[in-house]
Amino acid sequence: MLKSRKVTDVFGMRIFTDDGHYYGDVEEAIFQGSKVYGWRVKATKNSQLSRVLSGARGVTIPHQLVKAVGDIMIVSKSALPSEEVAEETAEAIEEY
Secondary structure (H helix, E strand, O other): OOOOOOHHHOOOOEEEEOOOOEEEEEEEEEEEOOEEEEEEEEOOOOOHHHHHOOOOOEEEEEHHHEEEEOOOEEEOHHHOOOHHHHHHHHHHHHHO
């Protein structure tokens, strides 16, 4: 049975990858029409995102990568930015 949730209940929720690594916290929902298109994730201290994205504050992940939502949100490990993307982001931040 599919259980629905209010979007406001998800804000601040901790996100983990399907490998069990702490990914970050939900900061904002992104809508396209009346459907959730993606999630803005805050790179918090000790999260996988803060390790990969040294200077960025977070990322936006598509809702398609969300596997489950309950007490926590579980996302696919493919949501983690690659090392190449992280380097490009760091360079862009330095140039800015």
